[in-house]
Amino acid sequence: MPSWRASCADARPGRRPWCSRWSRRGGCSRSRLPRARCGFHVIRPPDRRPWTHDIVRPSSRLARAVKASLRRSGVPVATYTAGGDGIDVRSDLGTLNLSDVPTVVVELGNMRHPADARRMTTQRGRTTYASALVRALRRFLR
Structure with a gap:
């Protein structure tokens, strides 16, 4: 069974990563944003x-x-x-x-x-x- 995970990150100190849309392929579309944005x-x-x-x-x-x-x-x-x-x-x-x-x-x-x-x-x-x-x-x- 595939694991569901989120790879979105909130850069604020002490914050947990969150995600509005989970996927089986590595999180939501937000996780694919380049850090330079x-x-x-x-x-x-x-x-x-x-x-x-x-x-x-x-x-x-x-x-x-x-x-x-x-x-x-x-x-x-x-x-x-x-x-x-x-x-x-x-x-x-x-x-x-x-x-x-x-x-x-x-x-x-x-x-x-x-x-x-x-x-x-x-x-x-x-x-x-x-x-x-x-x-x-x-x-x-x-």
Whole structure:
């Protein structure tokens, strides 16, 4: 009988590996991600009439402000998603599609990458993220 196992890893110290989909061939698809996949990306809505047409321009401006602020703070841009430029356009997220105000989703890192996990789990790293996001929002609201 084949053994069921997961080979996904959570790089945070003291965490057990976890997996959302088990297989007989060595874990889930997440386990096949290269370790170099790190960094942030910002997701903004596309122009989808009638849902997002009125917020697409300001959402794009907000996405650019968030990206610029995070980069200035030294957070690396994810090169493995969003075409490698740090801004992705997604039409499948209700958070974006159903908003009446400018909106973005920010994925700040990949917990399976040691440097990202360290940044996300330390006070200094979280302060870096928070400060960058506050600066981006202030810039956007000017």
